[in-house]
Amino acid sequence: MKSKIILIVALVFAIITTVLFSNYVKNLDNKYKNDKNLVKVVVLKQNAKKGQKITSDMLEIKAYSANSILPEAVKSTKDIDGSYALMDMKAGEELFADRFSNQANEKEFLSRKVKEGFRAISIEANFVESVSTLIEPDDCVDILFNEKTQGGTINTQTLxxxxxxxxVGKRMVESSNNTVVEGAKNAAKGAQEAANPAQAEYSSITLELNPDQIKVIDNADERGNLKFVLRSKFEKKQ
Structure with missing residues (x-):
């Protein structure tokens, strides 16, 4: 009798163990399937105000169901780290690249284009000195310094x-490649620009320099003549 009870109890425990193990396997399977449908996106840890600089410590990665996330959502903190918010945003809110402005496409505030530790200074430049006003924002240039010596000769050095x-002038972004196309769509505007091409010219170039370079360039500008030499876009950035 006693052995029968032990056998029954063992069978009951075996059934319970089988059921629990089966449920555990199903839960793992469901979890694995759900994980495959999750998408990791970038969200804010805290509220952000319009114009505020976004830093990596303000961001975090969270996983959401793929069905609840738009394809355009930012998925890497590198995409917006160092950018500026173009609107107020809430913590945990889904983020999109068009809600931020980075240094390359900033066209409203010059201070946002200047790298940390650097300064901006504008130098007067005529048509020839500015490579026929063909220098564009985000280009890189060498600066030549011409100074007349006491003997009357001209001393030239790469400053x-x-x-x-x-x-360039008040423009902080490169000219659109669609300028000609847009002008063709607007005949009146195109005719006006053709009649007065000087409208596209500028008389100053704003440079990004460190504080020591600022002193060098300002001193040279007072003593002699500066000329800008345009570098190729295909050169590797140093």
Whole structure:
């Protein structure tokens, strides 16, 4: 009798163990399937105000169901780290690249284009000195310095190399490649620009320099003549 009870108890425990193990396997399977449908996106840890600089410590990665996330959502913190918010945003909110402005496409505030530790300074430049006003924002230039000596000769030296251009005149972004197409769509505007091409010219170039370079360029600008030499876009950045 006693052995029968032990056998029954063993069978009951065996059934319970089988059921529990089966449920455990199903839960693991469901979890694995759900994980495959999750998408990791970048969200804010805290609220952000319009114009605020976004840093990596303000961001975190969270996983959401693929069905609840738009394809355009930011998926890497590197995409917006160092950018500026173009609107107010809430913590945990889904983020999109068009809600941020980075240094390359900033066109409203010059201070946002200047790298940390650097300064912006504008130098007067005529048509020839500015390579026929063909230098564009984000180009890199060398700066030549011409100074007349006491003997009347001209001393020329390369003052600075590979300097980044932040702006030309008041324009902080490169000219659109669609300028001709847009002009064709607007005949009146195109005719006006053709009649007065000087409208596209500028008389100053704004450079990104460190504090020591600022002193060098300002001193040289007072003593002699500066000329900008445009570098190729295909050169590797130093």
């Amino acid at each position: 600075l190399e590979n300097v980044k251009v932040l702006a």
